Amino acid sequence: MSWSLSLVAALAVAPAHAKPAEPQTPDTIVVAKKVRKISVEPTDKQWSKAPPMEVQFSRQRTVSLMDMDANEKLETTLGPRPATVRVLYNADSIGIWVNWPDPVKDELNLDDGTYGDAMAMSLPVVFGPGEPLPYLGMGDIEHPVVIASKRANRHAKQERQFIAAGFGSLQPIDINTEMSMTYDDATKSWTAVFVRPYTDGNLDLAGKPVIPFALAMWDGSDLERGGYKSVLRWHAIHLAPEEPDATYVDALRWGEDGREIGNVAHGKELAGQLCVACHHFDDKAMAMPGIAPNLSNIGIQASASYLRDSITEPSKVVVRNPNSNRHYTKAGGRDDRGGYPINPMYQWFTKSEDGEYVSKMPKYGHLTETDVNDIVAYLKSLGADTPSAADLTNPGEDQ
Amino acid sequence: MVERQLAMVMDLNKCIGCQTCTVACKTQWTNRDGREGMYWNNVETKPGMGYPKGWEDAGGGFDENGNLRPGKVPGRRSQYGVPWDYNHDELFNGEIFSSGQKAKYGPNWDEDVGEGDFPNNFYFYLPRICNHCSNPACLAACNNQAIIKRPQDGIVLVDLDRCQGEQQCIAACPYKKVYFNALRSRTEKCIFCFPRIEKGMPPACAEQCVGRIRFVGFLDDEEGQVYKLVKKYKVALPLHPEAGTEPNVYYVPPLAGPLQYDEEGRPIEGSERIPPAYLESLFGPEVHGALDRLKAELEKKKRGESSEMLDALIAYSHRDMFRIKSKPSAAQ
Numbered sequence: 069m070s071w072s073l074s075l076v077a078a079l080a081v082a083p084a085h086a087k088p089a090e091p092q093t094p095d096t097i098v099v100a101k102k103v104r105k106i107s108v109e110p111t112d113k114q115w116s117k118a119p120p121m122e123v124q125f126s127r128q129r130t131v132s133l134m135d136m137d138a139n140e141k142l143e144t145t146l147g148p149r150p151a152t153v154r155v156l157y158n159a160d161s162i163g164i165w166v167n168w169p170d171p172v173k174d175e176l177n178l179d180d181g182t183y184g185d186a187m188a189m190s191l192p193v194v195f196g197p198g199e200p201l202p203y204l205g206m207g208d209i210e211h212p213v214v215i216a217s218k219r220a221n222r223h224a225k226q227e228r229q230f231i232a233a234g235f236g237s238l239q240p241i242d243i244n245t246e247m248s249m250t251y252d253d254a255t256k257s258w259t260a261v262f263v264r265p266y267t268d269g270n271l272d273l274a275g276k277p278v279i280p281f282a283l284a285m286w287d288g289s290d291l292e293r294g295g296y297k298s299v300l301r302w303h304a305i306h307l308a309p310e311e312p313d314a315t316y317v318d319a320l321r322w323g324e325d326g327r328e329i330g331n332v333a334h335g336k337e338l339a340g341q342l343c344v345a346c347h348h349f350d351d352k353a354m355a356m357p358g359i360a361p362n363l364s365n366i367g368i369q370a371s372a373s374y375l376r377d378s379i380t381e382p383s384k385v386v387v388r389n390p391n392s393n394r395h396y397t398k399a400g401g402r403d404d405r406g407g408y409p410i411n412p413m414y415q416w417f418t419k420s421e422d423g424e425y426v427s428k429m430p431k432y433g434h435l436t437e438t439d440v441n442d443i444v445a446y447l448k449s450l451g452a453d454t455p456s457a458a459d460l461t462n463p464g465e466d467q
Numbered sequence: 468m469v470e471r472q473l474a475m476v477m478d479l480n481k482c483i484g485c486q487t488c489t490v491a492c493k494t495q496w497t498n499r500d501g502r503e504g505m506y507w508n509n510v511e512t513k514p515g516m517g518y519p520k521g522w523e524d525a526g527g528g529f530d531e532n533g534n535l536r537p538g539k540v541p542g543r544r545s546q547y548g549v550p551w552d553y554n555h556d557e558l559f560n561g562e563i564f565s566s567g568q569k570a571k572y573g574p575n576w577d578e579d580v581g582e583g584d585f586p587n588n589f590y591f592y593l594p595r596i597c598n599h600c601s602n603p604a605c606l607a608a609c610n611n612q613a614i615i616k617r618p619q620d621g622i623v624l625v626d627l628d629r630c631q632g633e634q635q636c637i638a639a640c641p642y643k644k645v646y647f648n649a650l651r652s653r654t655e656k657c658i659f660c661f662p663r664i665e666k667g668m669p670p671a672c673a674e675q676c677v678g679r680i681r682f683v684g685f686l687d688d689e690e691g692q693v694y695k696l697v698k699k700y701k702v703a704l705p706l707h708p709e710a711g712t713e714p715n716v717y718y719v720p721p722l723a724g725p726l727q728y729d730e731e732g733r734p735i736e737g738s739e740r741i742p743p744a745y746l747e748s749l750f751g752p753e754v755h756g757a758l759d760r761l762k763a764e765l766e767k768k769k770r771g772e773s774s775e776m777l778d779a780l781i782a783y784s785h786r787d788m789f790r791i792k793s794k795p796s797a798a799q
Contacts, residue, residue: 178650
């Protein structure tokens, strides 16, 4: 139902006199159209020249909220959210247009404490052949991301831009992304547009024919904010007709969009032996909650190539904890200023003497390539539609 | 975690509920820029629903093993109340005095209501600011690490550049002392008047207090009255210690007050007007010992003996009550 609704919404913005471009088949690679000018106005006729691609945002609960009401909402707000993406580029800028159906227009306002609907765009600072994609959302220590976000707010223009290298690391930077977010009452849908230059002090996208991007969507009606949102996992823009690096495109597509990379059943068996001591996933919940990321939704959050790297070389992408202050220990008593120290058991990484971040996850370099691929194939199947029961039983836990 | 910790002691036996602290804070910090509806300092009547309404039942804090617990974000109209204006201008045109809206709640909504039936009803006032906790739940809840605890004095602050307005700190704070500014889409809270502290001045609420109930100083300053009341005589206690955040605002609990009366109006010997169990629910089991020590020192003073504890509580001079510039004691 909602799929066709979003297609209608997407077509509705195309002015009648412009011939809409042919839709693209769902894929990790989104083909961008070259134009002369890119407008942040969602109904600008240039946007109808960009071929639309139907995508599915997936509900994500990477970082649990401390809000009991939002946690209760979890049980009623499951399932994917469809959207349509178009990409335009010109000599110096790139623009992403995203339209998604939303029956209720939520604007943050003074009167009743409504949370606003919002959309954010994430671009990697370091990318290209051989480079793993950043951890989705906030990036990771070696792979920062630049995020532009726009939230519906009745009182103020709420646009922000950040650079981040892991949970809790986001730093505000000067805004050079033009943003708009417009609700269309006729189609009951939002359209957000982000237009930004290729290059600035933080990011250099110039001369790259394939540029990864990810999106995140928050629905105010569902009390979504922060770690409760819907995400579009890493996709990539192809600036057609520039010639892309075929191996890079293959690497980005590896294990995505239903491409078979291994034996899911065997992967499940291996994961049941190797991963359960620290991670929660599926019906496996024997590990102490919070000592490692919860993998219940990892299939929709992480790219297959990222999962492969994190098994064979965990320290290549070190994930910061959401907030290690969420757990303190009384074991050693109070410190001499009256507080209790952080419980190190919940820290997902250590820092070596020379300042290098080391993941606490052991390296599984001894596994055969087939075994690794089987595990990745299994992990990619996790969280495809709904958060699992494991997420719902302990909503206050770090995941 | 921090090098030093500033703390405040409030003597509830002397609070008259005049709200001068509330006004001092409001005019200093919260009468503008989307903060109009916030009360970084409020004085509520206990027993009572408090501000925001029912904050003691809204979760948050840490469990006994030190793990953060989820909580609730109070409702804007139903639990904080939204400020309103009266139609003063229209009165000249013969209109009836009205706010034009029906208020559901507000700060100090249940002033002086308390509990119990006359003549055995009781209440007392509880002034509240941010507790600048040693294990702040707000800091622990924030995914953006937008809340910091200053190393030099332990003051807990929101970094507005990093704050994303997720309001997780509000849900997690067991005292509900973090507020949402919808105009800025960021959370804001009591800053312990740190710009005044940096000039050696006490927070506005403390300096303006007409009952002189507030003492401000470092917990490691053994000459200070804060140290003496909290550490030496253990007569000042944190509010709801079971919330596990290790607060740094301490309260001298209210003495039980007059006796209860029987049906014929005769005082009941040995009775307590404020039930000790109620005080324990606020200040923990330490409250009984604290009250005993307080009574013992009162008796000493009545006998004409000297009492360092009571001399502090009498609050003779601001210079002794506020020791902001002190250095750590040598022993520390």
